[in-house]
Amino acid sequence: MIIQLEDKIKPNDRNNVIEVIEALGYKVTEVKTQRCNYLIGIGKREFDIRKLGNQAGILDIHRVSDDYKLVSKKWKVKNTVIDLGDEVYIGNGELAVMTGPCSIEGEEQIKKTIDHLVENGIKIMRGGVYKPRSSPYSFRGLGIDGLKLWYEYARSKGIKIVTEVMQVSQIEPMLPYTDIFQVGARNTQNFNLLDELGKVDKAVMIKRGISGTIDELLHSAEYVFSAGNEKLILCERGIRTYEKASRNTLDLNAVPILKEKTHLPIVVDPSHGIGIRNHVAPMALAGIMAGADGIIYETHEKPEEAYSDGQQTLDFKESAALNKKMKEAYQLVSNW
Ligand code: PEP
Ligand code: MN
Numbered sequence: 312m313i314i315q316l317e318d319k320i321k322p323n324d325r326n327n328v329i330e331v332i333e334a335l336g337y338k339v340t341e342v343k344t345q346r347c348n349y350l351i352g353i354g355k356r357e358f359d360i361r362k363l364g365n366q367a368g369i370l371d372i373h374r375v376s377d378d379y380k381l382v383s384k385k386w387k388v389k390n391t392v393i394d395l396g397d398e399v400y401i402g403n404g405e406l407a408v409m410t411g412p413c414s415i416e417g418e419e420q421i422k423k424t425i426d427h428l429v430e431n432g433i434k435i436m437r438g439g440v441y442k443p444r445s446s447p448y449s450f451r452g453l454g455i456d457g458l459k460l461w462y463e464y465a466r467s468k469g470i471k472i473v474t475e476v477m478q479v480s481q482i483e484p485m486l487p488y489t490d491i492f493q494v495g496a497r498n499t500q501n502f503n504l505l506d507e508l509g510k511v512d513k514a515v516m517i518k519r520g521i522s523g524t525i526d527e528l529l530h531s532a533e534y535v536f537s538a539g540n541e542k543l544i545l546c547e548r549g550i551r552t553y554e555k556a557s558r559n560t561l562d563l564n565a566v567p568i569l570k571e572k573t574h575l576p577i578v579v580d581p582s583h584g585i586g587i588r589n590h591v592a593p594m595a596l597a598g599i600m601a602g603a604d605g606i607i608y609e610t611h612e613k614p615e616e617a618y619s620d621g622q623q624t625l626d627f628k629e630s631a632a633l634n635k636k637m638k639e640a641y642q643l644v645s646n647w
């Protein structure tokens with residue numbers, strides 16, 4: 312059960328509501344986000360909802376049978392739109408495109424990538440400054456100094472930044488320079504990290520775990536929401552299966568299933584999803600056909616020289632061509 316409280320509910324009224332819910336045998340969790348005050352009631356007993364409805368200070372009551380509550384579509388009719396400022400949105404009925412290198416490598420690369428984004432009308436740049444790498448000897452990112460440098464150029468051209476945060480201690484230093492905190496596939500169930508991201512007023516994009524189920528992804532999002540942050544985006548980036556012909560198996564089934572289960576915007580990452588440059592474009596288009604609100608993919612001026620993930624990275628020409636096709640595909644789906 313989700314109870315939306317009035318903004319200016321009197322403390323006394325709030326305590327009364329909590330008392331009534333507890334008396335019904337329900338466990339109560341209080342949630343305060345940027346948008347609303349909620350009480351989440353967890354319990355099984357059937358009861359007459361009118362017992363609650365006439366309490367002072369209640370805006371709305373919703374029964375939600377799903378295990379996750381706040382991210383469920385069962386209570387929120389309108390889909391969530393993420394407002395990044397300067398008229399950049401995710402989930403507002405226009406395709407959200409996020410592109411850039413796997414890793415931020417230096418000033419020249421940042422400038423060239425931003426020029427590419429500007430030329431193609433793309434508003435959100437991706438890139439890692441903290442890189443989760445399978446080998447400790449691989450390039451692990453430029454860290455906070457790289458992010459500051461990137462932010463300086465990105466802001467001067469009106470570009471928003473999506474970048475991975477790997478641990479709790481990085482959140483605070485990254486905060487002023489980050490528009491979307493990306494939670495990587497290896498961290499989807501790092502519940503301490505999710506709790507802390509619930510305390511910031513910045514968007515958070517959670518990637519599906521390497522072997523994670525759709526349900527687990529929704530529960531990870533519930534962690535962030537219930538800790539106070541409802542600016543959430545979910546990302547399908549492929550899962551590990553027995554198939555070895557591709558890096559991962561991009562589970563496009565997840566897109567319509569997630570759209571049915573949650574009001575949060577859904578983004579598809581075909582780069583990590585298939586891991587093969589020549590096949591990134593068709594999988595991006597397939598993601599749009601499946602109903603994605605956005606696509607995130609890797610691009611680099613010279614993919615063969617990229618510090619990481621070059622094998623799945625598009626060059627700028629390929630990226631420009633894909634961007635044009637994606638707009639057409641999105642238009643087509645929107646008209647259906
Ligand atoms: C990335 O976006 O570069 C990345 C490491 O993604 P994932 O967490 O999906 O592997
Ligand atoms: Mn990558």
